[in-house]
Structure formats: structure tokens, C-alpha cells
Amino acid sequence: MASAATAAVFGFVGVAHAADNKEIQMLHWWTSGGEAAALNVLKQDLAKEGYTWKDVPVAGGGGEAAMTTLKAMVAAGNPPTASQILGYFALDYAEAGKLGDVSSIAAKEHWADVVPKALQKFTTTNGKWDAVPVNIHSVNWVWINKAVMEKIGGTEPKSFDDFVALLGKAKAAGVIPLALGGQPWQEATMFDSVVASTGGIEFYKKAFVDLDESALKSATMKQAFDNLAKLKEFVDPNFAGRDWNLATAMVIKGDALVQVMGDWAKGEFGAAKKVAGSDFLCYRFPGTDGSVIYNTDMFALFNVSADRKAAQLALADATMSISFQSAFNVVKGSVPARMDVPDTAFDACGKKGIADVKSANAKGSFVGSMAQNYAQPPAVAGAYHDVVTKFFHGEIKTSDAAVTELVKAINNAK
């Protein structure tokens, strides 16, 4: 199907010929087991169409290191065909005129009708498609080892207090309650959920999307920091600096009860051949059910030389095909970025994810992740990471000081 559509586009832009460069150069940070397995789905689809893959992997969850490499490549006038990218990072490249244009194929395949409007803010510039959304991840999930849950006699936590009680049960039973990777982006990603749980999704929006100062320094935000501090009591002594997928592995192996992480964690369970419902349980972060705090992986499509454009179009086309969106997201742990992909191939967590996106999108509780650059530009998101991590590691000592620092850091970054 993808190749037929691509051929149709070539009809408009000229037939692909021998001089076309068949190589697709892709920069990304998908280096864990689950991530690499998902990316393989795309590599294989494109290989079938005769394209070769030049991998530019830059390890580091959350993509901070990848974004530094990308910046250098673009500045050197040597952009990749495409790069994995998040939210406002894409808008910066678009504004700087660095992105290409795949609108011809977008119009032909009616992407505007099937991709949530909220995402189109990041994939288009003045109506022109210059990025394609690969998936919809969301950060407000918890991942639980089912055998450990049964061993400690735990039940689904419905509120933040329930969650703390559950973690307490694990601690009493001698199990590591919370598997955490103590890196700024991971702590900030967890704090997104804590804020939405503490204040509700409208509060989250007011604080992080509107940057309303009264919300940022409110008693509710202080409470959110106090709640974050409670979670620190349940991590193991070696949490600092740990990679996210190693924290997931602790839950997979039963060394820890739970990880708070976006649904890329489910990709790791899948790669370890663990099954939703029998080996592990997924719940929305307690107190956030009904809301989806999203981060979508996009492929930013750079302005490349004429001989590389056909390959770029083929990549965009393959990425947006219904069959790929299903196959890739089953492996990645995320849900499709198109709303017309059947949930048939997905496990129970994936089916819930798909249903949650649809209902949250309809009722206005589909909101971008602050930690993952979907609520604010990188400078503000970076300031947020900084304050959250300083608080979590004790450099900022009280929730009072934390909200003061948060307001200050955000105002400086704006």
C-alpha cells in the first residue's frame, strides 16, 4: 500500500530514477531493546521498497544528547534525511527554515483528517507538513510486576494516597518499591504525573501550558513537590543516574514493584517476552485516569538535496501507513498517531491507551508533557527539569523554595 501511494506521489514530482539517492539517514535515540525492535519494523518496511538505512543512533533516553548532535549536523549544513524529534524542538527547526515539505502526499492521503489537531501544531508549519508523527506516547502510566503485586497483596491504586500505601506495602515486604532512574528528564517525566494527580488536569494546563504564575507558585504546586518528596522514600540507594530501561528491567525481573514511566517502558516488557495482564499490569498514574499527558515521537523531515527527496517521501509515506502504525506501535508500547488504526493487534494496555487518547482528545484532557517538550519550548522545559531534579536530589530543600525557584527559572528561560 505504501509503495503504491509513493508511486502516485512520484507521478507528481517526477519519476524516481537512477540518480536518486536510495539512502535514508535517520538520527534517533532508540537504542534500548524495545526501541531498537520497533525501529526494525520501519527499516524492514523500507528495505522491501529498495531503500537502504543509515542509522545515526545517539544513546540517551529522552533525547537530550540526540538533540545536541542534530543541532551540530544541521549547523554544518549536513542534516539527516529525518530525525526523531519532540514537540517544540521541531517548531524551532521549522521557524529557521530547515525543514522540507511532504504536503503533496499528506493531502493525497488526508493526514489532516486522521491525526489529532493537537499534534498537527507540531507536524505542520502554515499548513505545510514538515514532520510525521510516528506514535502517541503518554507519560502518565505505572508499570507493575504482577507476581510481586500478588506477593504483597496489593490492589490497583486509585489515588496518590493509595499509591503511597501500595509502595509502603512493598517496602514492608522487603521489595524495592519504586524503580527509578535518577536522571533529570526521568524525574521531570514522573513529576508531570504527580502534578496532574495532585491538582487535576486543568491545574496542570494552567501551570504548564499557560505558565500561569499563580498556579506555578500555588499551594497546589507546593503539595505536588511534597508528594514528589514522598516518592523518594521508596527508591533504592542506587537510583541516581540509572538509565530508564535498567529501571524497567528491575520491574521485569521482579526486583522492584513498579516504575512510573511513559509507555515506551511497555516496549521493554515486550522485548523480554512479558505479557500484559499475566506478567505485568499497567494503570494510569493514580489520580490521572481519563487524562493523557502525551509526547509524540515525530520524524522531522529536513531540507535535503533533490536527489534525497524521493527517499524522504518514501519514509514519510511508510511512517504514515495504517499497517505500519499498527505494527510499529505494538512493539514500541505507544499507540498510533492516526485515529483510524484498529486496536486489534494491541494488548490490553495498548487497547486502553488507544481508547484513552480518543476520549481525552474529545474532552480536552489530551495535554502535552512539560518534561518531554510538548507543553513549552526546550529552554522552559530544561528549566523545569533542572528545578525538579535539584529538589529530588536535595539541593533545593523545601517545596516552598522549589516553587520560588520554578517561577524564577521559567521566567529566565521564557
Ligand code: GAL
Ligand atoms: C522519549 C521518547 C520515547 C522513548 C523515550 C526513552 O523521549 O519519546 O520514544 O524513546 O524517550 O528513550
